Amino acid sequence: MADHRHKRDTDARRKPRAAVIAGPLALLATASAVTIGMLASNPASPVVTADVSADISGVFQSREVASRSGSRISGDLLQKEFDRNQDRLAKQAAAERAAERAARVATQRAVEQADEKLWTTTVLNLWTDAGSSATQVGEIDAGKQVLVTGRDTAGRTEIVVDGQSRWVTAGYLSDEKPVAAAAGLSMAPCPDxxxxxxxxxxxxxxxxxxxxxxxxxxxxxxxxxxxxxxxxxxxxxxxxxxxxxxxxxxxxxxxxxxxxxxxxxxxxxxxxxxxxxxxxxxxxxxxxxxxxxxxxxxxxxx
CATH class of the missing domain: 3.30.1380 (Muramoyl-pentapeptide Carboxypeptidase; domain 2)
Incomplete structure (x- = not known):
């Protein structure tokens, strides 16, 4: 009995990277070889050859179509979501503009209809509005008579100064003209x-x-x-x-x-x-x- 000795190939189970990359190309080459062989051995079988080629080509074409189709569906969904967001932003911006217009109209109406007059009891800062982001635009002295619109919010009262809406800290307007403080006296508000x-x-x-x-x-x-x-x-x-x-x-x-x-x-x-x-x-x-x-x-x- 013959003694066949074979050296173990330690790389037998490893597939070189080039082989991985060349795999699909080898499949095409093999398919082509099979086709040529079939033509050589049986020239009368063109239908079989065409079917094999069509099957192989169809596999790649199907994958390509599926990939492109998936990208198209994903793109359509992203476009629809983008359009929805744009629509929401547009509606939000329109609502904010409408609210600003309404606020301007309400302020103008309040200024035009103001008819109550009160006296400032101390020096007061003038603010553009009652919000926390309001800008200070000057002061008004104590003992000044001002028109009051009747609108109060966030601890401030709206008055009319030079035909414009201005806001002052609430609690420092009086029906009576305050007494001017003499030397050594004071009309400044107290803590309590x-x-x-x-x-x-x-x-x-x-x-x-x-x-x-x-x-x-x-x-x-x-x-x-x-x-x-x-x-x-x-x-x-x-x-x-x-x-x-x-x-x-x-x-x-x-x-x-x-x-x-x-x-x-x-x-x-x-x-x-x-x-x-x-x-x-x-x-x-x-x-x-x-x-x-x-x-x-x-x-x-x-």
Whole structure:
């Protein structure tokens, strides 16, 4: 028995890259060879040869058509999605333009129909609108009378300045002309604006002046339903510190004329401008430290 020895080819199972690339070409070459061979061995069989060639060609043509068809379908879908997005963007832009036109018309109408007049109580910034992206376009001084449109939003009030819509911080317009602050006094708003509720303008002037002259005072009594407070002409400046209360009382006395004061009561004593020559007079015992005004300076206006 013959001894056949074969050396193992370690690359037998590897397919060179060139072979991979040449595979389809080899298939075509093989097909061509088969065709030629069939023609040589059997020249009378052209139909068979044509069928084989047609089958091979059909495989590649089918793949190419399918590939092109897939690209065409994918492209059509992308085009349709692009068209839909463009349509949405166009509609959105049209809606935004319509909203802007409506806002301009509403503003113009508000400006034209404004007929209420109020007074500015402090210096106010002027804004182009009430939104957070508004631009500041100047200031308006305190004590100015302005037309108000009646529109309020986002903490701002719309007024008319030189025929144009402008917005100011809400809460600083008054029915009454504010009193101009004298030297040493103030009409600038205080941190606690609620104290002013129900007060007449003179009492507001007193409150703001004391608030700025004595910032250590953090508690006040404004309008309520008893005594001089029920008229809105009186405020209580809350302190039990005798030295501080004396300073506040003397401050009020010194500015009695500018503040249009009626009386000052402190530490069981009363002072009135009409009897200023008598100085402080006894207020009398009214039964408690609070009633005797020993924990607050009471002041009222005419």
């Amino acid at each position: 604006g609620s104290v002013e509720s129900g007060l007449v303008s003179d009492a507001v002037y007193v409150y703001r002046s004391v608030c700025h002259a004595f910032p250590q005072i953090t508690s006040y009594g404004g309008w309520d339903a008893h005594g001089e407070h029920s008229s809105g002409k009186a405020i209580d400046i809350m302190t039990s510190d005798k030295e501080l209360g004396d300073a506040i009382a003397e401050f009020l006395k010194a500015h009695a004329s500018e503040l249009n004061l009626y009386d000052v009561i402190w530490w069981d004593q009363i002072w009135t401008p009409v009897r200023a020559s008598e100085g402080w007079r006894s207020y009398g015992d009214h039964g408690s430290p609070t009633a005797n005004h020993m924990d607050h300076v009471h002041v009222s206006t005419n």
